[in-house]
Amino acid sequence: MNITKVTIAIATIGLFIGCSFNGQSAQGMLKPPGSSQELQRHGVLSITKNENLAVATLTAGSLHAKISSFVIAANNYENMKITNIQLAKIGIFTHLDNVSLESNGLVLGVAPSLFVTPNNFNVNFEMQAGTQKIFDVYADIPSGQTGTVGIAVTKNGTKAVGSTSHLTLLFPAADVNLQINSVVNYNMLTISKSAISPQGSIPLGATEKVLASFKLSATPTENVQIRSMMLDLSSNSNATGPQNTTGIMECVNGASCDLTGTIKVKINNQTILSTSASPANVANLWNINLLAPMQFASFYTIPAGTSVVMQIVGNLSSNPNNIAPGETIQVGVKNLLGLSAVSNTSQYASSGNLVQGNIMTAN
Secondary structure, three states: OHHHHHHHHHHHHOEEOOEOOOOOEEOOEEOOOOOOOOOOOOOOEEEEEOOOOOOOEEEOOEEOEEEEEEEEEEOOOOOEEEEEEEEEEEOOOOOEEEEEEEEOOEEEEEEEEEOOOOEEEEEEEEEOOOOEEEEEEEEEOOOOOOEEEEEEEOOOOEEEEEOOOOOEEEEOOOOEEEEEEEEEOOOOEEEEEOOOOOOEEEOOOOOOEEEEEEEEEEOOOOOEEEEEEEEEEEEOOOOOOOOOOOOOOOEEOOOEEOEEEEEEEEEOOEEEEEEEOOHHHHHHHHOOOOOOOEEEEEEEEEOOOOEEEEEEEEEEOOOOOOOOOOOEEEEEEEEEEEEEOOOOOEEEHHHHOOEEOOOEEEO
16 A cells, blocks of 8 residues: 555656756656646747758858758747757858848847857747747858858757746757758859950040940859849049049049949840939948948849840049049949849859959040
C-alpha cells in the first residue's frame, strides 16, 4: 500500500526536466505516464526549423536574401512575451550584413552584421497560448565569397516572460540549426561602359544629348529587372561660383548648372527615369556621397542572357558662365540595382562599383 502511495505521488508531482527560474533555463515538464492532465505551471516555447523553406543556392552580393526560417510554438498554459531572440551565423561564410529578423513581414530587429558570435535581437513579440509563429531571417550576402551559410537559434538565447506565471524563461535547450545554404559568386547583372558611348566634344546649348551609354547584361539563367541606381556627374568647370571639389556637377551662385532642364535615363528609347537638373537637385542628385538611390519610374526587365544599352540624356547649358568651352564633364553610374525573376533576390550590378562614361569636352 505504501508503495502504491509513493507511485501515485510521483505521478501527481510529475518530473521537471531542464527547468529553473529567475532567468535560468526552463524547458518544461513531462506529463505523468498515462495521465491525460498536463501539470505544467508555466508557458513553454518550442523552436524548430521551418521545414517549408528549402535550402537554396544564394548569390554573393545579393541584398535582403532569405537565409533561414524557424517556427516558435507556445503551449496552452499562458500567453508569453518574447523579449529577446539570439541568432548566430553557421557555415564557412565569414559573415552576413544587414541581418533582419522578421515575422509575417514585420521587422522585429536588425543587426548591422552577424558572425559566429551570437547576436541578440531585442524584440517585443506576443505569443498567444497554443499558437505558433514563423520567423524569417534575411541578410545581405557580401560579394566575392563562396561557401555555405546559415543561421542557428542559440541555446538559451530566446527569452520570454509568462503572462500568468510571470516567470522569465529561456529557450531552447540546445542550439537549433536552421537551413544551411550554398553561396555562389556570380553577377546576375553586370554594367560596363558601352562601346558606343559618346566621346569627344559636346556643343554648348546641346539639347537631348547622350552624355554616356552603358551596357547592361543579365545572367543566362533568369530575367533581371532593374529598379534603381545612383548617378555621378563630375566636371572641371572653372565658371564663376562654387568650384567642383567633390564630384558635384557645378552650379553658379546657386542659380544655374552645367546641365539644364531635364536629365533622362533611357533604354530602347523608353524613358525609365526623368529628373530635374535644377540646382535644388544638385546636392542630392549628383554627389555620390549624399545620394540616395533613385527608383525608376518604369522598371525595365532585361531578358536572361541578353544585353541592352542604357543612355544618360541631358541638356548642356549655353551660358559660358556656367560651363565654358574646353571644360569637361563625365557621367557615371553606381549601385544599379537588379531583381532576379526566379530567385527573387536583389543584387547590385558589378558589385555596386562606379562605372563611368567617356570624358566629354564642351565647345
